[in-house]
Amino acid sequence: MTARPGDMDSAAIDRAAGVLRGGGLVAFPTETVYGLGANAADGAAVARVFQVKGRPPSHPLIVHLGGAGQLGDWVEEVPATARLLAERFWPGPLTLVLRRGRRVPLEATGGLETVAVRVPAHPVALALLAAFGGGIAAPSANRFGSVSPTTAGHVRAELGDAVDVVLDGGPCQVGVESTIVDATGEALSILRPGGVTREDLEAALGRQLAVPVTSHVRVPGQHPSHYAPRARVVLVAPEKVVAEAELAQESGHRVGVLLPPAFADTEVKAHAVVAVPASIPAYARGLYAFLRELDQRGCDLIIASPPAEQGLGTAIANRLRRAAGPRPAA
Template identity: 85%
Template sequence: MTARPGDIDSAAIDSGAIDSRAIDRAAEVLRGGGLVAFPTETVYGLGANAADGAAVARVFQVKARPPSHPLIVHLGGAEHLDDWAAEVPAAARLLAERFWPGPLTLVLRRGRRVPLETTGGLETVAVRVPAHPVALALLEAFGGGIAAPSANRFGSVSPTTAGHVRAELGDAVDVVLDGGPCPVGVESTIVDAMGEVVSILRPGGVTREDLEAALGRPLAAPATSPVRVPGQHPSHYAPRAQVVLVEPEEVIAEAERVQESGHQVGVLLPPAFAGAEVKAHAVVALPASMAAYAQRLYAFLRELDQRGCDLIVASLPPEQGLGAAIANRLRRAAGPRPTA
């Protein structure tokens, strides 16, 4: 079966049932060294055969991603963990048992089958089992690990629908599997699990509170680990518009000030100010639920770009639970942009 770049296999899920033809076609593309974008519970991933250095190199090329930034290897189940990691400490096995499938990535020592292209030249490997039926069906049909960062240009807003993938990457992806909107909406939590002392390297869909409850002890501070992982670049998850962060009670005044100065301002309006009139180009009223906010965060940023905003005024949510992941993404989105 020949892949036709430009297609979206929108029948990947049909009335709750997965289209096995679409899955088989995508698995064949992966075996041939091609690229498949597929849904996970977090964001859409741009996948390649994790054991094929040449295929992985194409992921970096399509994303314009620095080759030193490691990729996450997606597995079909925790039973495959020892195939990809040189050693798996007891804490890592406990977390895998508790949170997989799910939005948790474990950083472990690289197994010999993992090429350095996949790990960004590091002797560590990041692995997870996604909690999405299309992703799991693809992994089962393929029969190996799939290296997959988010399916977008490096540093830009992550995709949470198949349409986002095609709009940004176009025909550079051989197959796009459409599994609908991603239910979590922010990337996985990444933890350094190489020893019994576990630390969060990137907050995400599994909260610090849940990890500490599972381990029965507090997590170490992130600064204790020198490990390089995805999502650490100062400017990341960024829309085209500049993002400015202020205190929640200052959002309306700051938005109106910069709108009057000539900007086309978009506003992420905190729930406490729902219904308030704001003199701005575009206003998105944020949901009170952190889960709903996380699920739609990237769609909100894309919407404000599409509505012609050149500046977005936002504030950080309380940094408990999923609020920590949202705040991390907003800080990166507001980070210093690379100069031409």
């Protein structure tokens, strides 16, 4: 069942909440990407999320809450710095990693004693959380490692009838996943860049944050190959995108190009070209749809260039690097 924006009355939300209470799966919109949700307190329902996605059970999920006031129900303690960030950025695209409370099954944490939590900034997600009354464990609503969905159509195209209900809240407004911060102690660190920028976090805290290359805390999005289309992704410097694309096209590839804004007026001999918006927020909003479009147009190779790593550009660059990462052997 798919509930579309015009049908999104309280009855549709209540039906979806009932599905969650019964151990079913609901795909729902957030400001970042669409999530594949299950009752976070139901280990069997959470296990079904992993099964539908083909996600390794060691990869933790994010527990979505209706408000910061529910934190005490799901975590062991809330350090002062974590509370400050929650007050500043929730609802919003920030995930905090804290010590797991007893209510959280280990299925949702990948066996860890930490849990990732956030409050989404989307009216449909918040209405669902309010109607359900509990936490919703939800990764992105797609097959593990593939391009995240930013529309309800993406969810249905990839997961089909494996999802009991899809709530259609329109296109996601941020377009890349939440920023994940390890807040288990006073020395906070960014484990995944996302919709809240490092600069904004540091301004709120009044100090710099570490961005470790590796971490003992496992969180979503750390797999070497992630957010990946079917086509292989190759990253080059902006000024080399056109030449690399044309060379690969001449070599027999069906090349897709994410054309940097500085070269928007350049004619490229390639199978398909998508002009990247000059606005970084617009690029983030469209990134996953662009990758899906190039897949749908039959490309087997995508040439792209990461934007400058500042602000939201850091998250886009991270997703492109993961998309270009080494893939497991078929």
